[in-house]
Amino acid sequence: MKQTWNKKEKLQQFLVIFIPIFITQIGMYSMNFFDTMMSGQFSPNDLAGVAIGSSLWVPIFTGLSGILLSITPIVAQLIGANNKKEVPFSVIQGLYAAITLASFVLIIGGFVLEPILSRMNLEPTVHMIAKNYLIALSFGMIPLFMYTVLRSFIDALGMTRTSMMITLLTLPINFVLNYLLIFGKFGFPRLGGVGAGYASAMTYWFITIIAIFVIYRNRPFSNFHVFRTFYLPSFKKWKEIFTIGVPIGLSIFFETSIFSAVTLLMSEYSTTVIASHQAALNFSSLLYMLPLSISMSLTIVVGHEVGAKRFNDAIEYSWLGVSIAIVFSSILGILLFIFRESIAMIYTDQQEVVHLTAQFLMFAVFFQLSDAIQAPVQGALRGYKDVNVTFVMAMVSYWIIGLPLGIILARTTSMAAFGYWIGLIVGLAAGAVTLSLRLFYIQRKKYQALKA
Incomplete structure (x- = not known):
């Protein structure tokens, strides 16, 4: 990254970083999108099973891998402060932490998966598909967590186009493996939704191996000698990673897990309702890649500016990102409302599921704003390394305001399953307001410190 002197230069630099991140996020999410869409084409039971499995998997992965996203602000601020010698050590410690976290999840999952699924009121077929889908995914858990660290390092250098190219290289692999293993083509076993889990796990290995090769061989990454010096695990560095990363991971977990909690609560409804809810949520999550990508971009640019003590530039980048997100998310929300029936038909041709999915998508429009x-506000706050208050705000907004309201509306009014979605909308809105106030406070605090 380079220093910018006016809003035009900031916009240009932000877009250079943002566009590859956005394409990368679309590519990464497309794996889950393909899992859901192609499983739905196989059967409603497979769609429901993958929906339940994803609802358990996504918050675990996003929450724990969110801890590893601390590598981005750590490296960004080291680069901004021109302290490049510490970078390879930080990355290697991040990889050690990634392997440890993934191993922890695998061990705990082996004990709790069956009891959790057994407590849910699932049809036997859906129960078995969800369980085997998660078991299949587990084979790719360690490389996926490692890739989170490697990608955070790549992006922190502002080389987001590299992450994009790595993801685009592996995306066709995932699609082909899904096609072969879900539908049993060319002599491969016909595994249905479970095949999607194996396809994703194999893809995670491919993407991690490619990332290691690129970092080892290509500049500017090879200049840091990340894999050419052996470092013992450093619990002091782990403390820094977890001190910054745990609040980030918890913030992400509280947001993603509320959607998963709603899906699990919906297990009391029919398979049609579960499948429709998951299809609508899956597409809404795809649209979420836009503000999420802006958030990740803001962490990088704000982190660089804060590291260089250019606090005014950090403020300008923060609100530039929020403005871009509002404009484009509004456009996507309008398009979602207009084409909701056509979107629903991507997932299934069963009219009952299509009609119900389109209704859920109407509520998803309000998620966008x-x-x-x-x-984006959360991304800017991470650039400032302000993460502790953020996760408390996220917990209150989603779990103390949003989810209880959704339960009340679903169980005491005629809204039924739609009541959960209204609760989600209110929780997200509360988070938007409180986090914005926090960003104003942090920016004013940094500005006053600069003047002093």
Whole structure:
């Protein structure tokens, strides 16, 4: 990254970083999108099973891998402060932490998966698909967590186009493996939704191996000698990673897990309702990649500016990102409302599921504006390394306001399953307001410190 002197230069530099991140996020999410869409084409039971499995997997992965996203602000501020010698050591410690976290999840999952699924009121077929889908995914858990660290390092250098190219290289692999293993083509076993889990796990290995090769061989990454010096695990560095990363991971977990909690609560409804809810949520999550990508970009640019003590530039970048998110998310929300029936038909041709999915998508329109504010604001706050208060705000907004309201509306009014979605909308809106106030406070605090 380079220093910018006016809003035009900031916009140009921000877009250079943002566009590859956005394409990368779309590519990464497309794996889950393909899992859901192609499983739905196989059967409603497979769609429901993958929906339940994803609802358990996504908050675990996003929450724990969110801890590893601390590598981005750590490296960004080291680069901004021109302290490059510490970078390879930080990355290697991040990889050690990634392997440890993934191993922890695998061990705990082996004990709790069956009891959790057994407590849910699932049809036997859906129960078995969800369980085997998660077991299949587990084979790719360690490389996926490692890739989170490697990608955070790449992005922190401002080389987001590299992450994009790595993801685009592996995306066709995932699609082909899904096609072969879900539908049993060319002599491969016909595994349905479970095949999607194996396809994703194999893809995670490919993407991690490619990232290691690029960092080892290509400049500017090879200049840091990340894999050419052996470092013992440093619990002091782990403390820094977890001190910054745990609040980030918890913030992400509180946001993603509320969607998963709603899906699990919906297990009391029919398979049609579960499948429709998951299809609508899956597409809404795809649209969320826009504000999420802006959030990740803001962490990089704000982190660089804060590291260089250019606090005014950090403020300008923060609100530039929020403005871009609001404009584009509003456009996507309008398009979602207009084409909701056509979107629903991507997932299934069963009219009952299509009709119900289109209804859920109407509520998803309101997700867009709240996400357009709260996600970029969180990204800016991470650039400041302000993460502790953020996760408390996220917990209150989503779990103390949003989810209880959704339960009340779903169980005491005629809204039924739609009541949960209204609760989600209110929780996201509360998060957008409180996080924005926090960003104003931090920016004013930094500005006053600069003047002093």
